[in-house]
Amino acid sequence: MKKFLWLFLLSGAAATAQHNLTIEEATYGQYQQYAPKSLVSPQWRPDTHTLTYLDDTYQKLIGRSENGNWEEKTFLTKEDLGNALKVKYPNTKFALQIFPYGYSWKDKNTIVFEADSEDNSYAVLFDVGTKTVINAFAHVSDSQNYISPDGKNLAWLQENNIVITADAGKDIKVTNDADKGIVNGSDYVHRQEFGIDKGMWWSPDSKNLLYYRKAETMVADFPLVQWDTRIAEVKDIKYPMAGMKSEEVTLVVYNIATQQKTTLKTEGPKEQFLTCVTWSPDSKNVYVGVLNREQNHLKLNKYDAATGNFIRTLFEEESKTYVEPLHDLTFVPGHNDQFLYRSEKDGYEQLYLYNTDGKLLKNLGFGNVVIINLHSFDKDAKNVFYTGTANTGLDRQLYKVNLKTGKTTQITTTSGTHTDIVSSDGELAQDSFSNTTTPNDVSIITTKNGKATTLFKAENPFTGQTNLPKMELVSLTAADGKTPLNGRIIYPADFDASKKYPVMVYVYGGPHAQLVTNDWLGGARLFDYYMAQNGYVVFTLDNRGSDARGRDFEHVVHRRLGVNEMADQMKGIDFLKSKSFVDADRIGVYGWSFGGFMTTSLMLDHADTFKVGVAGGPVCDWKYYEVMYGERYMDMPQENPEGYAETNVIDKAPKLQGHLLVIHGAQDNVVVQQHSMEFIQACIANGKQVDYFLYPTHEHNVRGKDRYHLNKKIAEYFNTYLKK
Template identity: 35%
Template sequence: MCQNQLFNQFFLQKFTKSLFIAFFSFALAFAQKKMVSVEDIWQKYLFYPQAVEGFNYMKNSRFYTVSEGNKIYKYETLSGKNVGLIAEIPIDFQDYEFNATEDKILLYNQGEAIYRRSFKAEYYLYDLKTQKLIQVSKNGKQSYATLSPDGSKIAFVRDNNLFLVDIATQTEIAITTNGKANQIINGATDWVYEEEFGFAQAFFWSPDSKKIAFYTFDESHVKEYNMQIWQGLYPQDYRFKYPKAGEQNAFVSISAYFLDTKQTKTIDLGAEKDIYVARLQWTRNPDVLAIRKLNRLQNKLELIHADLSKNTKQTIYTEESKTYIDIEFCEELHYLQNGKELILASEKDGFKHFYLYDINGKLIRQITKGAWEASKLVGIDEKKRLLYFTATKASPLERNLFVISLDKGSEKILLAEKGMHKITMSEDCQFFMDEFSTANTPPVYSLYEVSGKKIKDLETNSTLQKTMEGYLISPKEFFTIKTPDTELNAWQIKPHNFNPSQKYPVLMFVYGGPGSQQVENEWNPFDYFWYQHLASKGYMVVCVDNRGTGGRGEAFRKCTYGQLGKLEVQDQIQAAKYLATLPYVDASRIGIWGWSYGGYMAANCILQGNDVFKAAISVAPVTNWRFYDTIYTERYLGLPQQNPAGYDENSPNTHASKLKGKFLLIHGTSDDNVHFQNAVAFQEALIKAGKHFESFYYPNRNHGIYGGNTRLHLYQLMTDFLMRNL
């Protein structure tokens, strides 16, 4: 044997040995990693991310505050240095805010949830000079206590009435007295406004602290929904006003209370009473209110300026749509300090963008433009005439931070890192905090100068990341699916130890509702880890954003108008058929699950796609849009009296006889949002059709189905169902 042959043989032996050692080391490290259990997620809460609690910029943005327990600390923004303890509050508190002179702190504890956003609590005022804590009111818990801009008074809601407290004298007066449960609400929203327009507090201080504008809801004629609370010897009835599609809404009125005269003036909103006031705010003029009025079908939006000193009204802007105007555009209305200009959002060119108008409604300039969405306005620097916003310009899956001139030029990117950037900017636009995450990395909270230069990390979630290193994690991977009609964004989580030569069952997750997005490069803590648990059991998890979802412009989002559940279900079925063609997918074992709108979708998919889906889980689903509320349902379907086919043709109840696969239906009996009635009606339809299925109800649980060990029980239930049936 020659020398080269000897060398080659020696090298081969050494290489093979090294390769074996490397492979063995990798396999050992892989084997040492733990598999995520349902108990890890919902009992031990090992994967719960940390946030920056109680972060607030001070009036001088060179400083900010953070709460830690019952202590509030002051930090220097530029250095991130802890300047010292501002206050040690003698009670625990859930949130806080400073008054205008930053010598008093309004805070609350004992918060008691009512619905999704509404709550009541005990409010206190802490004096930093005297270190005394004063209870705002001793006459019962309050809701939404808010300091006047000058810091001298506090307004709040209690028992459907609006109250005012003078801080100096601690005198409490009732601004309204006619509030009554299930009849009249002052200063707070009714159920449907809170849920669908996204706010619960319905009173607003004028900039000069001399007036309070507020909503009044007359819901005396609105039909009640009755939920039984299952406790004690006899169940208790809980009745609340809930206007279902096509039924009567509450009558809404807008008034202003004048503190000097103690008089209330009601604003004339016009002859048509069947309207919505989607947003109410003061302009920079303390006498002028901005009212954003929508018609019942939500396809006409008016911006009205009501001058209380002159008793005049002027409609300065009107926008109409052949489908609907999305509520998020009502949120984006910003009055400049110069009192001469305003910024609003519209998708009149097919994508959401920002527009500059003068105070009388004359268009000055479209500020942002392009085949992408300007997602959220986060700051306006009036001195430099700059607007800061997040947008989908890089990808519908991402949100990056941009800046643009109000007057000319194109946008400049400030934060380009791929992922989801959520910005909290100081009022003077000198600093911002970025909550940044990706689909596979938990949030990092960082403080920046407005130029984009990082000052420091406030929270990196390093503990969670270290915990994750000890577990088997299969990353989310993004891809697209081409269907006969369009191209859809999707993500997948492959089984651990994935082998492309093997075939795996697939569980699809769906939400799919109008304007929603599940396929985003953003952290989603709990289901992400449940999917890791399923991946350890050999399941592949896939999510697809169907037509009707957000981030891709008006045409893609609004094509489902008038026919909810039709195109969305078609897309999910087509996506499943595509997955079935992949060499590593077991086409006979494709399942789907969803919650709320996703529960509606999952039910429809296993019925209308009964040759594709083997199993489905439907949690808290709408099963008949006639059962759901006016604002949401009519926005996308119109009135049931005018569009009965849109309501019925894609109701799961209509297709109950098509069930072939295994089906699990889950609902909470105290779901104030998607009523348990939906599950009852669907079960009745399935029984009538002679179909066998599984169902589970959670007593006294609302739409979120949580409390105690409820979530642990729920996810164990769903996991067991999948193990048996998929």
């Protein structure tokens, strides 16, 4: 909340006359004064055709209704919420500065939101009709918390233990583990891989709470030095490195009435992964995806919630590379024996309709479309809606598929990025659309025929403020000679094709990330445009291994992270060198995290090409990375010594020729600092000069006000060593 308010307050900065972007604007402006007009927290009110969202001042909840001809009306105000809280809790002082942007609809008449007081946070249930507080559950600020479906209980975390607060205000200590190495109910299980974003699940009937129990006492400690005391102190974190001992996880059912716990009998090795956790609609069973540590064999199992007994394996999924479950099951409304399962087993992440006996009823896939977001069903659950890819992964479109026939209909058609939310009956969708020439068009779409009612068309926020350099999306062929790749080139300001310009390549290149998209700014950061305004050609390429192009496109990384990715990036360099305006002697590269690994790798393996590099939070040796991500792509070091050796940039330090700046957060708990320290030591041992900068208080990313400092440092480094 505090971070959001800080950004919100900054957004009030006064506009200035037309000028080149400042480094501050390049850092924050994309989310503030240069953000196209949009709806804040739009949601459909359940079982209605009313769309709600926050007004521009974040003080009101606005409603637009089909019956009201989609005209704006004030639905609720911050004062409505504050006054109701005062009535319910006259002795508690709430700090409600804005209408809660994280509000959600529980049902047609109830919203849920968080409200902070001087001492606690409260999860609030609010009746929108009577404008009264139904209930408010106190919990520790910033703790994970979940309201039961019946609204009578709140499960929340107090450090590593679970507390349930009843509507009468009584607290139940579900777990009492004094050892911090036993973690209950946290979403930080399996390092949040496999799509894990919660650690507790209420049963649909609200009688049971299912939760993760993670034992990590046996996992090695990694020290993070804290610099804010008179004598620096060490904070140990549990960090399971590739090939080493990992955490042991179980799933436990807690019965509210009996206060008894039942552990699901997920038999198998203790270090397997438990994913896709889903209650059956009747609250009798729990479905779990059990994935082996090798991550190449998944079993979708069914368990009895009352006894914890294993019932059956519904189906299995195996791969020569890896299986990566990312989503819980989605049961079909009105059909307790049918669910949707998402998998890329046939090449693209798509939908499969199964019954609870494990029989495949229908393959609901459509061409090479990759599902990005699964939306709601229509009224009779005949169709389900989802957002998927198009145009070689550049576009996002809204689709619906008939569960019985498998027929898929593309609802939105204009090339670009459609971001949609679908009404609970499936009849309407609120569509936000952008492409490289459209900042944001917001409309209401009738899903039956695609008819659109425009709410507004956002103006270009840069008009009269700054002239953005020209941006162009390009297509290249990968190093395999056949696969098309998407790229983006931003030309220098006042571009003159007869001149020679330096190049900054911005790279990520790893799984689950896509940098080039057909939307406003082409998926680029405003910092990229800032560098172009300052005389650089700025180039980005989504190589094989990156997101939204399907299984085979990504899985080429297996056991050799960085190898095929670099080969594709060098095809991008060939493309650049073919341009008369590119100075081939002044090419630099910048990236963070996997992009930092790519930057360092390119600087070393292609030292004759890259003269300058900035590597942020770089992986330098995959054996120092964590089990879940690292072993998925590289297997264990014991199993793949050749692959680990081939991709180890520490051993390649003698190849360094150009100017390389390595940046790391001292509190990085993702790519721990050992990576860059080992690399720096290798550079010293080999007489190679390298620049190093540390952000003492930051973790894996440099956020907040210090992001400005980071971007300034990067720009100055390129200007010093690459710009004549």
